[in-house]
Amino acid sequence: MSEQNVAIAKRAWEASLRHDNEMALSFYDPEVVLEAGNLDTPAVYRGLDGVREWWRSGLSAFSDLQASVEEWIDAGDNVIAILRLTGRGRRSGVPVERHEAHVWTVRDGKLWRLRVYKSRAKALTAVGWRSDGEESTTPDLGGLTRLAFVLLDRGDLDGFLCMCAPDAVWEMTDLGTRIEGLAALRRFYEEWMGAYEDFEFEVEEVLVLENGVVFAVNVAKGRLVGSAVDVPMRTGTVGVWEGGVVAQGYVLRRHR
DSSP states (O other): OHHHHHHHHHHHHHHHHTTOHHHHHTTEEEEEEEEOSOSSSOOEEEHHHHHHHHHHHHHHHEEEEEEEEEEEEEETTEEEEEEEEEEEETTTOOEEEEEEEEEEEEETTEEEEEEEESSHHHHHHHTTBOTTSSBOSOOOHHHHHHHHHHHHHTTOHHHHHTTEEEEEEEEETTTTEEEESHHHHHHHHHHHHHTEEEEEEEEEEEEEOSTTEEEEEEEEEEEETTOOSEEEEEEEEEEEEETTEEEEEEEESSOO
């Protein structure tokens, strides 16, 4: 199956090089999410229109843009492409050369998620590998956790859910609620966040523990609809990461 995933990513890439955009888009999941920024300033594009917007943004920044894949890496459900990009700044005319690492996640035979990193090492870390190709015990789960909460703060549920496994299970321990699957998780957050105006979400602390476990302390703030009073909520969240996505989550509504 992993070899098929590489073949899918290659065929999409080859179609884009031919400027056969419709063929390239046929390899994308209609709900695809592209995380094309970095962990400090994430830029998230959603759906096939988002793919088109991402393409346009790249072309608008450079003239004579040339891109080539120097290496394909089979990482199971993930496919890593190491890219070399050259061109000139469209406004400055200054020659530009850089490398990027694209991490594609394939689901049901379609490109479902893209994460863009500035280096091969960061991409390998994101899928749980070291730069020598061996399994890594220190993936950048802290950065991914912060990104997940940035997306929640923006109200970008599509981007947040893309970072959860399709069969993810979340336990809202103070509420005695168990949530299974992405559809149920979406409903929960839509109802919770929809009850507030001017909703904000901030991460105070992230602790990366062992075996893919991350603990985060968060502060959420907002006004109940129809109220003039801000309601702060301090929570502790435990996420269990597997294969670059959250498989299990536990939310303690009143962290101390």
